[in-house]
Amino acid sequence: MHYSEHKNCISLPTVAALLASDPLAVIGAAEENYHANIDAVASACLERNCDVILLCGPSAAGKTTTSDRLLRRLAAAGKRVARISLDDFYLPNSKMPYWEDGTINFESIDCLDIALFSRLCKTLHTEGRAEFPVFDFKTGGNAEPFVIEHRAGDVLIVEGLHALNPLVAAAFSENRCLRVYISTHSDFCADGEVVLPAKLLRLARRMLRDVTHRNTDANETVGMWRYIRMGEERYIHPHRETADFKIDTAHAYEPFLYGYQLAEALKNHPLGEEYAEIAAIFARLYDLPPIAEERIPKDSLIQEFIG
Numbered sequence: 644m645h646y647s648e649h650k651n652c653i654s655l656p657t658v659a660a661l662l663a664s665d666p667l668a669v670i671g672a673a674e675e676n677y678h679a680n681i682d683a684v685a686s687a688c689l690e691r692n693c694d695v696i697l698l699c700g701p702s703a704a705g706k707t708t709t710s711d712r713l714l715r716r717l718a719a720a721g722k723r724v725a726r727i728s729l730d731d732f733y734l735p736n737s738k739m740p741y742w743e744d745g746t747i748n749f750e751s752i753d754c755l756d757i758a759l760f761s762r763l764c765k766t767l768h769t770e771g772r773a774e775f776p777v778f779d780f781k782t783g784g785n786a787e788p789f790v791i792e793h794r795a796g797d798v799l800i801v802e803g804l805h806a807l808n809p810l811v812a813a814a815f816s817e818n819r820c821l822r823v824y825i826s827t828h829s830d831f832c833a834d835g836e837v838v839l840p841a842k843l844l845r846l847a848r849r850m851l852r853d854v855t856h857r858n859t860d861a862n863e864t865v866g867m868w869r870y871i872r873m874g875e876e877r878y879i880h881p882h883r884e885t886a887d888f889k890i891d892t893a894h895a896y897e898p899f900l901y902g903y904q905l906a907e908a909l910k911n912h913p914l915g916e917e918y919a920e921i922a923a924i925f926a927r928l929y930d931l932p933p934i935a936e937e938r939i940p941k942d943s944l945i946q947e948f949i950g
Contacts, residue, residue: 670934824888847928
């Protein structure tokens with residue numbers, strides 16, 4: 644499936660007017676659109692009798708929620724489904740690669756123990772059972788492992804930044820694979836200009852998640868963003884063309900939710916002068932009519948970043 648760099652344009656004034664008259668309808672339409680994409684992937688998996696789904700996406704695209712929704716959709720159709728996160732194959736910091744400036748490169752596929760991943764997938768395929776690691780990001784080491792059992796007709800979902808990389812796909816050369824790429828592929832516009840680019844929508848998501856769940860200063864998140872973007876262009880984008888499905892996870896109502904959320908987050912974590920341009924972009928969201936967080940469905944992908 645051809646990947647187009649051209650972004651969809653979501654009109655902020657149009658969405659604002661719709662929210663003013665019927666906010667639940669706007670939220671519901673965005674949720675239905677996302678779930679329709681999940682249903683399309685699940686249906687294709689069933690129709691093509693695929694036994695592996697490779698789900699790739701950049702930071703804050705919504706990989707965790709999307710893989711969970713696919714698992715539930717396939718399970719409801721009677722499939723036995725297991726999920727593997729490539730994050731669980733991170734090497735310890737002492738074995739990490741480095742960027743050209745000497746900074747640890749957390750974005751490269753060389754961060755992952757691909758040899759271990761391939762070996763365990765082969766064991767799972769030949770023996771029907773394998774014990775997989777769980778990476779503990781707090782300690783930088785492995786937590787209690789878990790066992791996956793696999794038999795004919797089961798579906799395995801493999802999700803991560805590098806799920807479409809040939810080094811990962813090589814572990815499933817004997818399987819029928821469905822390849823899925825997710826990202827935010829919509830800019831938010833007003834008066835003929837882009838107010839919030841798609842890539843900064845993901846940064847807003849990442850900032851809120853980091854502040855809320857990881858107690859990470861917003862400046863630290865924004866400081867990492869340059870490396871994250873470099874990693875996407877170098878390690879992820881070259882493989883987007885191999886995807887069978889591409890899902891835009893942008894929800895039309897997000898800026899109206901994040902304006903307030905970002906304002907609250909940045910009260911305690913104001914961005915430094917070096918990030919003035921990003922701060923100015925996010926500041927434009929503060930004036931949007933806010934949506935109460937309580938209106939967002941509990942099973943929404945957006946809960947991954949605000950819940």
